[in-house]
Amino acid sequence: RKEVEQDPGPFNVPEGATVAFNCTYSNSASQSFFWYRQDCRKEPKLLMSVYSSGNEDGRFTAQLNRASQYISLLIRDSKLSDSATYLCVVNMEGSGTYKYIFGTGTRLKVLA
């Protein structure tokens, strides 16, 4: 089983739609979780951290379910500019190291 798994997509959604991505992780000792965004032929950039209580940043909401070992990202009122690949990231410091493990990403295309 992969350490971090994501549905590769693509998710094709119309502008204004709500879309949700899930990501599962295998190591129950994982401590920190993030969503990164990567535009085509660019570097990944931090979108948001994922806290145990869930967190919201504008149109974006991230949630963590430790019992089921998954994190989610919800995007409301999708914009064309949201088209990108969204990478789920788990920080493995729980194992005494500080390695980020990246999922392979979920592609989102927002259509006009």
Next chain:
Amino acid sequence: DAGVIQSPRHEVTEMGQEVTLRCKPISGHNSLFWYRQTMMRGLELLIYFNNNVPIDDSGMPEDRFSAKMPNASFSTLKIQPSEPRDSAVYFCASRRALEMNEQFFGPGTRLTVL
């Protein structure tokens, strides 16, 4: 403040040649990470340094790969000899400290080995 700087941005070389990728982390950042990204395998951590010391190189694919960090502001990733399967985008990233969460990536080096 400048971000993570990588050079070259693009490299095309022939199989068997030595390739050296360079990275300058953000000033004041003590942790540096080298990643490789391919369509098939996604983003893989190759090696990371803390205070210029290699901490974990378990992701380095084989002995053809080596990385150094001679000082706080410079790191290299070398492939010798290069092979076509090494073709990928290589990213360098830095963090202020290992235990701090936000990690900043450089623009990457797109390597093509013919």
